[in-house]
Ligand SMILES: [Zn+2]
Ligand SMILES: [Zn+2]
């Protein structure tokens with residue numbers, strides 16, 4: 079067994095490759111390049127809502143950055159999209175007394191026609207709200223509470239918690255309510271609302287305003303409700319759809335030395351929610367993947383395959399850049415030998431998972447051993463999905479890996495005003511870059527086919 | 531030496547007293563009363579700016595609470611005060627691009643006459659600003675940066691950091707600037723501005739708007755400034771003085787069984803800044819001192835001296851309740867045998883300091899030994915000041931002690947929207963109540979005179 083294992087090892091990664099990967103990791107750990115990139119993006123561009131003028135500035139920034147780092151063919155691939163603008167919001171408790179609430183409109187929400195001041199009907203969670211009768215709450219404001227999102231390394235609590243954000247409006251609107259207020263989907267206890275997109279109902283977005291309030295504000299409403307106090311809320315929101323605009327993906331290539339047509343795709347998303355400056359979501363992912371590829375670009379010899387960094391546009395508002403990429407490159411997706419995205423913050427990577435064929439699984443196993451000194455373990459070899467923007471490609475058969483980050487604190491900051499540069503630990507960011515540089519180099523320089 | 535020490539001990543605290551104090555501590559640690567009080571205040575009253583209608587509701591709440599807990603003569607002592615109202619603020623970066631800033635008006639600031647949009651002149655710290663020339667910055671907005679407040683157990687960084695908040699406006703106004711923006715005085719890195727009062731210049735308050743922005747926002751402006759980007763800020767603020775209003779102190783007594791005329795005064799302040807709900811500043815202090823006295827009230831026999839709980843009004847806006855109390859009780863201050871206030875959050879007490887006469891210092895030494903199981907050490911015996919609201923009384927000769935709390939995290943929350951109930955740890959609050967109950971009981975039941 080030992081000798082078979084050894085032979086397999088020799089077959090998939092050469093000693094030279096291993097040595098180069100290890101040197102890349104050592105260089106990455108000492109490099110400031112990742113912090114420089116995310117500092118530049120968050121400082122010089124700031125918040126960059128999908129479809130906004132700021133996102134356009136970010137694309138120009140991305141192309142200039144790519145050129146300065148030695149990428150080939152730095153370019154923008156445009157697409158069009160509907161633009162949702164947050165506008166100004168004022169929300170306060172008006173009964174049992176006047177108090178400001180810390181809220182924000184959810185993505186896709188309609189504006190108030192005029193200022194609303196209405197009694198609140200309390201629902202303990204989304205399950206209770208789904209049982210509401212049609213037209214039973216005309217003119218009321220629905221508040222759907224829920225439990226604070228569970229913290230975990232994997233972010234496992236997110237899917238459950240964000241039901242109230244995604245589909246709550248459909249039930250509130252059915253009930254005839256004037257507006258919906260929801261407990262934010264976040265694991266923190268700070269006075270920040272968490273933004274995020276709602277789900278469409280077929281082709282329809284909400285006709286009512288939908289506002290997320292912070293966990294402490296939701297706690298406050300719950301306590302008042304439990305005391306039997308009559309709750310009322312005053313609300314004015316300008317959020318609305320504003321028609322078609324341009325967005326785009328930024329593409330940076332390192333053309334491969336032997337098989338330039340074969341593409342190993344990595345990336346993050348360039349847009350951010352507009353409350354913070356999009357440092358951990360997803361300036362970090364852009365910085366990690368761009369810096370990793372830039373370190374590979376400095377090697378004496380290019381890897382065999384092309385490494386492509388994609389800075390996806392308009393991810394937050396519905397993976398619009400990802401769908402545009404998959405469509406624009408549809409004819410060439412069979413040449414995408416692997417795709418993976420960094421979009422889960424800036425804390426350390428702890429696990430490598432994959433969804434590739436059995437022979438390539440052996441390659442990923444060997445890569446995991448090389449990453450081991452970074453504190454990374456091998457995870458499942460049948461884990462679908464290489465990140466949100468990879469979904470449309472993976473659905474069309476592109477193989478994926480994922481370098482799973484510790485997401486325990488990610489949902490403290492996610493989509494809040496508090497997602498700013500100071501939240502990134504440079505050492506943790508560098509560990510990410512080391513892992514990407516080594517693993518992407520090894521895949522790009524390999525002859526192994528990864529298709530399942 | 532041992533026998534002298536023992537004799538001294540026997541002289542100042544009897545075994546019965548020691549046993550009662552220890553029982554009080556054990557009861558306090560298990561009691562929910564403190565959490566119930568601060569939960570009720572923050573939930574049922576909410577934010578309560580000095581001089582507001584909400585602060586008036588808080589006084590009625592305080593009287594009802596005192597009556598329900600068995601205090602004697604629960605009453606309000608009114609005073610009048612000028613009312614400063616925060617009003618609505620909008621502040622954003624307008625160059626090099628549009629971005630919301632998270633700010634709040636500082637106490638005493640003037641409104642913008644109309645919306646301002648002006649170039650920013652950057653000062654690295656308050657020392658740089660104090661050297662500005664008169665009328666040299668007409669029409670500009672001054673931004674005074676500084677270092678993030680140093681975190682410490684004692685809160686030692688506060689005095690240094692809050693110079694920019696206190697006197698910055700005097701130099702900005704002198705320079706002819708249209709407005710002053712300052713880095714918040716806070717030790718956190720969250721996107722919350724810290725409010726707080728400015729200092730008067732003689733009898734004059736600022737004629738210009740003065741806005742504190744969060745630490746991450748200030749970091750952002752600093753980085754843009756260091757990149758040489760031209761900064762401009764757009765600003766509209768409604769904060770202003772609105773004339774004389776009523777406020778008051780709530781007084782709750784436990785009349786002493788042998789020397790009712792001798793008063794041991796404890797308390798906190800009932801008002802809060804209006805951004806949060808005043809949980810750690812100073813709902814906690816009100817809860818700690820009221821609960822401690824209420825536990826003493828349940829003893830089979832009242833202590834010899836009167837214990838008085840004062841919920842001071844309008845502390846944040848200039849110790850107005852404290853000055854009113856000292857004036858209204860001037861003729862009787864010689865009967866105030868001790869005064870102390872809890873106003874430094876809700877974390878555990880770690881030290882007992884005092885400013886009493888040498889014989890009474892021995893009493894405080896013995897009290898510290900009894901508190902030792904709570905994790906409290908004896909500190910200085912010549913430390914002036916029993917808390918902010920005690921200053922006017924202490925200046926007129928009233929002896930003081932102080933149960934020093936761990937303030938390491940206090941200035942993360944201090945005067946921000948994030949000062950809410952969820953920030954209080956019930957076990958830490960209970961430790962405070964235990965320490966107050968035991969020490970105040972021992973002083974109230976003592977015959978030792980404390981006057982320096
Ligand atoms: Zn993201
Ligand atoms: Zn996101």
Ligand SMILES: [Zn+2]
Pocket residue numbers: 799811812845873874
């Ligand atoms: Zn205070």
Ligand SMILES: [Zn+2]
Pocket residue numbers: 811846945
């Ligand atoms: Zn305060």
